[in-house]
Amino acid sequence: MSEITPEVVRHLAGLARIALTEEEVARFTGELSHIVDAVAKVNEVATPDVPATSHPIPLANVFRPDVVGETLDRAAVLAGAPEHDGSRFRVSAILGEEQ
Amino acid sequence: MDFDRALELFEPVLGFEVHVELSTRTKMFLEAPNVFGAEPNTAIAPVDVGLPGSLPVVNEQAVRYSISLGLALGCSIAESSRFARKNYFYPDLAKNYQISQYDEPIAFDGEVEVELEDGRLFTVPIERAHMEEDAGKLTHVGGATGRIHGAEFSLVDYNRAGVPLVEIVTRPIVGAGRDAPELARAYVATIRDIVRALGVSEARMERGNLRCDANVSLRPHGQRELGTRTETKNVNSFRSVERAVRYEIQRQAAILADGGTIVQETRHWHEDTGTTSPGRPKSDADDYRYFPEPDLVPVVPSRALVEELRAALPEAPAAMRRRLKAEWGFTDAEFRDVVNAGLLSEIAETVREGAAPFQARKWWTGEIARIANAREVEPGSLVAPQHVSELIALVESGELTDRLARQVLEAVIDGEGAPHEVVESRGLAVVSDDGALLAAIDEALAAQPDVLDKIRDGKVQAAGAIIGAVMKAMGGSADAARVRELVLERARG
Numbered sequence: 001m002s003e004i005t006p007e008v009v010r011h012l013a014g015l016a017r018i019a020l021t022e023e024e025v026a027r028f029t030g031e032l033s034h035i036v037d038a039v040a041k042v043n044e045v046a047t048p049d050v051p052a053t054s055h056p057i058p059l060a061n062v063f064r065p066d067v068v069g070e071t072l073d074r075a076a077v078l079a080g081a082p083e084h085d086g087s088r089f090r091v092s093a094i095l096g097e098e099q
Numbered sequence: 100m101d102f103d104r105a106l107e108l109f110e111p112v113l114g115f116e117v118h119v120e121l122s123t124r125t126k127m128f129l130e131a132p133n134v135f136g137a138e139p140n141t142a143i144a145p146v147d148v149g150l151p152g153s154l155p156v157v158n159e160q161a162v163r164y165s166i167s168l169g170l171a172l173g174c175s176i177a178e179s180s181r182f183a184r185k186n187y188f189y190p191d192l193a194k195n196y197q198i199s200q201y202d203e204p205i206a207f208d209g210e211v212e213v214e215l216e217d218g219r220l221f222t223v224p225i226e227r228a229h230m231e232e233d234a235g236k237l238t239h240v241g242g243a244t245g246r247i248h249g250a251e252f253s254l255v256d257y258n259r260a261g262v263p264l265v266e267i268v269t270r271p272i273v274g275a276g277r278d279a280p281e282l283a284r285a286y287v288a289t290i291r292d293i294v295r296a297l298g299v300s301e302a303r304m305e306r307g308n309l310r311c312d313a314n315v316s317l318r319p320h321g322q323r324e325l326g327t328r329t330e331t332k333n334v335n336s337f338r339s340v341e342r343a344v345r346y347e348i349q350r351q352a353a354i355l356a357d358g359g360t361i362v363q364e365t366r367h368w369h370e371d372t373g374t375t376s377p378g379r380p381k382s383d384a385d386d387y388r389y390f391p392e393p394d395l396v397p398v399v400p401s402r403a404l405v406e407e408l409r410a411a412l413p414e415a416p417a418a419m420r421r422r423l424k425a426e427w428g429f430t431d432a433e434f435r436d437v438v439n440a441g442l443l444s445e446i447a448e449t450v451r452e453g454a455a456p457f458q459a460r461k462w463w464t465g466e467i468a469r470i471a472n473a474r475e476v477e478p479g480s481l482v483a484p485q486h487v488s489e490l491i492a493l494v495e496s497g498e499l500t501d502r503l504a505r506q507v508l509e510a511v512i513d514g515e516g517a518p519h520e521v522v523e524s525r526g527l528a529v530v531s532d533d534g535a536l537l538a539a540i541d542e543a544l545a546a547q548p549d550v551l552d553k554i555r556d557g558k559v560q561a562a563g564a565i566i567g568a569v570m571k572a573m574g575g576s577a578d579a580a581r582v583r584e585l586v587l588e589r590a591r592g
Contacts, residue, residue: 011386015186015187015188015386015388016188017188054181054203054391054397055181055391055393055395055396055397057396059396060179060396060397060398060399061396061397061398061399062156062157062395062396063156063157063158063159063162064130064156064157064158064159065159065160066123066124066125066158066159066160066161067124067125067130068124068125068130068131068132069125069130069131069144070130070144071131071132071141071142071143071144072143072144072145072148074138074139074140074141074143077140077143077148077257078140080148080150085254087138087139087140087256088139088140088238088254088255088256089140089190089254089255089257090252090253090254090255091190091252091253091254091255092252092253093239093241093251093252093253
């Protein structure tokens with residue numbers, strides 16, 4: 001059994017900046033538990049001799065040289081912005097901090 | 100609480116996360132230029148702004164730099180290393196996640212030797228050094244303070260987003276005691292020296308190339324378990340790192356001595372008041388929901404590459420200090436002043452450019468440090484070593500007097516160009532052309548006709564009045580020694 005409790009759901013919703021009603025919290029507690037339990041079945045077949053997979057394709061060391069290429073025009077950069085001041089994106093003030 | 104009292108009651112434990120921006124030509128995962136000070140949002144490729152369908156590709160040079168830095172920190176280099184997504188919602192990254200490393204960092208288990216002011220060595224244990232991308236720059240608008248609280252909105256420039264970073268994380272540092280604040284400063288200065296010696300970063304704190312988060316916790320003497328820590332951000336000079344650690348030790352000691360508890364949180368350093376204020380409660384690693392980055396494949400550095408980079412490592416800063424002290428012939432006190440002022444690499448570079456060591460020291464610890472102090476910036480941010488060396492050469496060759504050289508220095512600092520350009524554009528060169536000097540001397544002698552007689556009577560110091568008058572007439576640009584010679588010749592003749 002997974003350990004998805006209503007508190008966990010509220011915490012995750014907070015991290016994801018999603019407002020949930022109490023009804024939704026109850027519903028997602030059940031649904032997420034099902035999903036997590038389903039994924040947890042992997043544990044039953046994964047034995048210690050199976051190495052962890054970090055990527056589905058067995059490739060490593062895909063690099064590019066340190067050479068400047070094309071950049072976007074600023075108008076194109078800002079084209080998708082809901083709000084901007086002509087040079088920078090404008091966003092609501094968020095009580096938080098730079099990471 | 101008084102610092103001494105705090106240390107009687109508690110043992111401080113430190114930890115640092117230092118972010119180093121690598122000076123690659125392009126960003127970590129895309130081919131946009133890695134530039135400082137460009138017009139907002141002009142150094143952007145699709146990955147920077149999280150455009151759908153855009154995919155990151157790792158910059159090979161950034162990996163090489165990261166491995167070199169890891170080796171210089173005495174770390175082991177991972178056989179296989181991978182990137183991870185660190186998920187968080189904040190507009191400094193458009194993707195809603197930062198590509199970082201989590202369980203498989205490129206470098207781990209190192210140590211750095213840090214020298215305190217009195218020459219004692221302290222070993223700082225390094226847990227890991229991992230690769231990641233920098234975030235964009237937010238400007239908070241509105242509100243009285245320009246800080247986050249009270250801001251009405253924020254403006255975002257993504258030029259810095261995606262710039263390659265190496266984050267160097269220490270293990271808990273115990274045993275520093277009352278040296279903790281000084282060790283904090285010395286540690287960050289040592290990291291700067293290391294990355295500069297490697298040439299992997301410009302490491303200018305005032306530009307944010309090198310940023311330090313300082314973790315501080317206290318525990319009663321003799322207790323094994325670590326106390327609750329705070330993480331102070333926004334400490335962007337060596338001096339503030341020292342002050343912030345000292346402040347946190349005193350603040351936490353007062354709370355604990357009063358029976359209170361420390362909240363695990365990030366705190367912001369305020370340079371103006373010399374205090375910290377609470378930010379948000381510190382997230383647990385779980386809250387970032389790290390998972391392996393699906394858009395990138397692992398980095399598996401060949402042992403041949405690691406050995407090639409190891410062989411190319413420059414001299415370690417501690418060893419370099421010992422060598423330079425011997426080469427330069429400074430006294431213990433002189434050398435310590437240089438190290439404590441954080442000017443070792445500036446002076447070393449100036450000497451490499453051809454200046455005499457004592458001249459390089461005189462300018463950096465004198466005039467340049469004075470101006471830096473007045474402007475509250477690091478001396479190294481004001482002027483390039485090759486310009487200082489050029490200035491010294493102009494004084495040595497007699498083209499500039501010390502006084503003129505100080506004027507030229509100010510002009511160079513204010514962006515008027517290299518010293519020779521300033522001399523030319525301002526017409527500042529010393530006049531040692533005898534014709535021009537004699538004309539001025541004769542004019543001065545005409546106004547003070549008794550001077551020559553005084554000199555002939557043996558009062559050679561009377562020449563000073565003429566030298567002063569000539570200097571005044573020529574705006575300080577006369578070669579004083581030559582004027583003196585000429586005046587004495589006139590007296591003889």
